[in-house]
Amino acid sequence: MIGVVGATGEVGSHTVRILRTLGVGPLRTGGSRDADVRDEKLLDRFAEGCQVVVNCAGPVRLVGDRVARAAARAGAGHVDASEPEGPSVGGTAVIGAGLQPGLTGLLPRWLARREFDAVHGLVAYLGVHDRFTRTAAADYLAGAGHGEALAAWRRGRRSGVLTRRTDATLPFFSGEVSLLPYLNTENMRVAEELGLARGDWYTAVSGEHVRAAFDRTHSLGRADAVAALCRASELDLVGGEPSVVLMVCMDGVRDGEPLTRTAVLRGRGNGEMTGALTALAVLAVLRREVPPGRHFAADVLDPQDTIARLTGCGVAEPLVGDGAPSLESGAL
Template sequence: MIGVLGGYGDVGAFTSRALARLGPGPLRIGGRDPVAARRLGAELGASDVGACEVVAQAVDFTDEPSLQRFADGCRILVNCAGPSHAVADRAARAALRAGADYVDAAGDDTLFAALDPGAWSDRAAVLSAGLNPGLTGLLPRWAAARFTEVHGLTCYFGLLDHFTEVAADDYLQGAADGVSEPLAAWRDGRRRPGALRRRTGARVPCYPGTVTALPHLPTEGERLARALGIDRADWYTVVAGEHVRAAFDRVHALDRRDAAAALRRASLLDLAGRAPYVLLLAQLDGLSQGRAATSTVLLRGRRNAELTGAVTAAATLAVARGEVPSGRHFAAGALDPQATIDRLRASGAVTELVVLDAAIEDLDAVEEGAL
């Protein structure tokens, strides 16, 4: 039995649907609204995606007995509930007591530090198993297999989508927790504060119109740079909407509730009349077979929640198949890059994925590329 906490929510519904297609086991879908859980359970049970048994169960992650009843009997507990800081380590502790493995669509450095490594010596806990962080760290690892050495990395990640209440709260908490340092970059094997500047009214290849590029160094990026032995790396969040950019600049002066509401309103204004998208560009510079080489990975998807759910489901399948060793892990470093990319392709959540033998700045002149 695989229990999906928050299994009918924005991310949880995509995760549940993907797991039903992948078929690693029967599903238990839970949340505070039993009607919504039963509705999705009935939809999946009646679908033609496979012979997946689906049951619904009411659960409140703030109520320990309720959460434990949901976790008991599960082989893997998957957390898609939020906001992540409110769930904290509650779900992970319930998984431990139930003797289950654990996968979290979110879960950052704070949760990782809260998990006792000794308690996970005979089971797996996989955190940050979503789009960002998660796929944003795994995709460069996948592309790095083309190189014998990687010296430089430049990443642009952007999306046009709506902020849900949970997503807005998680974004604000992440900024408060310091999981990403604005204007910092990776230089000569270490974090360099203030190395970069914001670019407003910029043109970034493959992104429509002009955008704002916000430089930052995420902890996921620092782990990636250390693992690959990178000398120089830059990360940018690309903001395509003027309303969200303006909201980012003023949320620090608002209380949490008002700030989250401002982000939600701004995202809906930017999305009005436009199709949502996710776009990630990752340029790697280094050596391939003794020669200088540059490659850029381009990934497109439709929605944040859809890609996050697909990654979470892929991570859950990897745990179910014993592909992840026991212990606590971040998804970007623990999942097999090629197997995960293959599963994401099969999910349909990725609409385009190519590797181009060109730098990002040259992509507008590149007509086509081949994997």
């Protein structure tokens, strides 16, 4: 039995669909009435008899590690689409099983293992053209405190070495984007594991309304900032379809020769991409591919197996090409 908390939400509904596609089950799905994260007794009843309990509910500041603790009390494994703070509470747990964190840490590892003997540096871009749900907006704003703007990796964390770019054009990204440099803990784990001399990570923001909203959120209260992002994303998506683009350009050596490769992963939206990795993390736990303890998805899931399974689910298929993408932009 696999229990999915928050199964009726944007991420949860995709997680349930992909678990069914994978043939994983039976499933116990819970919305706010039968798996209220604020009710410990209700959560315990929901988790009872489950082999794995999955959390797709949010925002993170509300849920915290409540679902993880219910899973531990039930003797079940735990998978969380988000990255709640807190110590390991027992058993096998995979957190950060989403688009970011999650796939943003897996794709660089996949490219490094596939193409290189050693990696020297990378530049990564993440663009999400999708509606902000209230939960997603709250989690995005809360996540701003878990990293540093304008920072990059230079054989270690370095502050203020990058600049924000505006009116940039990139292959695979629709229209002009603003590039916001940001270094978070997942990025630093990737840099350390790959032995990078340098690493630059950018959020590629498209849509004039979302770009304007990002510039205003720091001056707004939490509720107003969440509402502003939700309204802006709705306006920017009018007449269009949700999309996600993750692009990683990497340089290093293979067989003693210098090499540059670029990998691109494209999907149909944040909810589907996050739900897919959450479901694949559940599969890995069930197959005992994850050792006991609390792990970040990008650190513990096998990159080759995970990307292959993502392709097999029909969610996304990576493209790999020679060289680095060209970038044209202004700067702020």
